[in-house]
Amino acid sequence: MSIVKDPKSLLEQAVGGNRAALAKLISAIERDGPQTTQVIKTIFGTASTAYLVGITGAPGAGKSTLTDKLIRCYRLRGLEVGVIAVDPSSPYSGGAILGDRIRMGDHASDHGVYIRSMATRGHLGGLSTSVPLAARALAAAGFQDVLIETVGVGQVEVEVAGAADTTVVVINPGWGDSIQANKAGLMEIADLFVINKADREGVRATKRDIEAMLDLAPKGDWRPRVLETVASLDRGTDEVFEAILDHRKFLETSGKLKEIRANRDEEQTMRHLVELAKVDLATFSRGFRATSLDPLSKAEEVFAAWLESKSNQTGNS
Ligand SMILES: Nc1nc2c(ncn2[C@@H]2O[C@H](COP(=O)(O)OP(=O)(O)OP(=O)(O)O)[C@@H](O)[C@H]2O)c(=O)[nH]1
Ligand SMILES: [Mg+2]
Structure with missing residues (x-):
């Protein structure tokens, strides 16, 4: 599996008509991970749809x-x-x-x-x-x-x-x-x-x-x-x-085209947001003391404590 080191130059090549570069970009989109995030940002930065x-x-x-x-x-x-x-x-x-x-x-x-x-x-x-x-x-x-x-x-x-x-x-x-x-x-x-x-x-x-x-x-x-x-x-x-x-x-x-495209972008923002929060929350949750609470109540407690810790962080900065 090839690794995308420089999405920007890859995109430039694709724009210049290089089909192999285009293929690599799409392959990167198919995968998930930090590199894909980089590729996506690059694509959003320069291209219309x-x-x-x-x-x-x-x-x-x-x-x-x-x-x-x-x-x-x-x-x-x-x-x-x-x-x-x-x-x-x-x-x-x-x-x-x-x-x-x-x-x-x-x-x-x-x-x-x-x-x-x-x-x-x-x-x-x-x-x-x-x-x-x-x-x-x-x-x-x-x-x-x-x-x-x-x-x-x-x-x-x-x-x-x-x-x-x-x-x-x-x-x-x-x-x-x-x-x-x-x-x-x-x-x-x-x-x-x-x-x-x-x-x-x-x-x-x-x-x-x-x-x-x-x-x-x-x-x-x-x-x-x-x-x-x-x-x-x-x-x-x-x-x-x-x-x-x-x-x-x-x-x-x-005006519907604009609307559905904006919704699509919004969904993507949400999805990435949830993903970012998830990573942070998972770490936080692991450090949370074990309780005898049911899973849902525990989730609510963890979430409240997480929010609290966030507001403390911003308060201190
Ligand atoms: N009789 C007839 N056969 C057709 C027509 N259009 C397509 N076919 C035939 O139907 C078969 C399937 O066509 P495809 O275009 O591969 O269908 P598809 O929906 O892309 O199939 P999948 O991608 O496998 O789901 C082929 O043998 C075509 O030649 C038509 O209008 N009439
Ligand atoms: Mg087909």
Whole structure:
């Protein structure tokens, strides 16, 4: 495992177009520890962030195929695009998902496309912090648009939605039979539904089903659109791209984009704050005299004593 000695120069190299440096930065984000903290600070210091589009859905729904077509939409407009394939189950990076490499392989030699897989298990805060950070690194390196592909399984879907600015949920005709329990959750996270494999039967019923659920769902300012695609034949994919742009415009003009990004930063601040306090508290707690108190009451006593010791410290300084 390479050690990041100088995140600043690494970032400079990444900004200058050095892909190996970019890869190292993202690897550092995947890990946790003091070095990662340094890398994160460096990234926050210099970079704006990319616009993040999450593409989630059941295994085999066609996420990679759709992503591949979307990459082309960006490239046709002269935009550089980064792709992060999240592998939620793997603690290792770089082990991407061979199929994804093949399906997005057309773009392998294009310097304006950067595809990489990322492991998030073990990362503090998981997907919701590591992916936006990677997106910042990508933005610094010139990729202002980033697609994140994640296999949606329960919590991961929610996390991807938390990390992304626009969340695309990919389903297939006949979805109703298999994921009944999960539907409500999908309604909450989707900004856009894509019924892929629309060359199969049951598209109409599926569309009706989703629209009906959207009718019942509490109405926000944005009603998710329900689109049909045959990604493997590149049918309907331009419309998905346009809908993503529409949603982005909505977030920007309504001020919501600023809001969700501020919330995301705030969450990260909180998480780091808790982490800092935890280290200090753990040390303090170990020095606390043993009592016969139950664990919760003991925690409260330790906390009160800790606060007291802190206020004494500031009082003396
Ligand atoms: N019939 C049909 N097949 C499709 C369509 N889109 C994708 N496929 C096929 O479905 C299979 C799975 O597609 P992928 O793009 O790998 O799906 P995925 O959601 O990325 O899969 P995982 O990453 O493994 O979860 C592949 O064999 C594709 O060629 C479509 O619109 N119609
Ligand atoms: Mg895939």
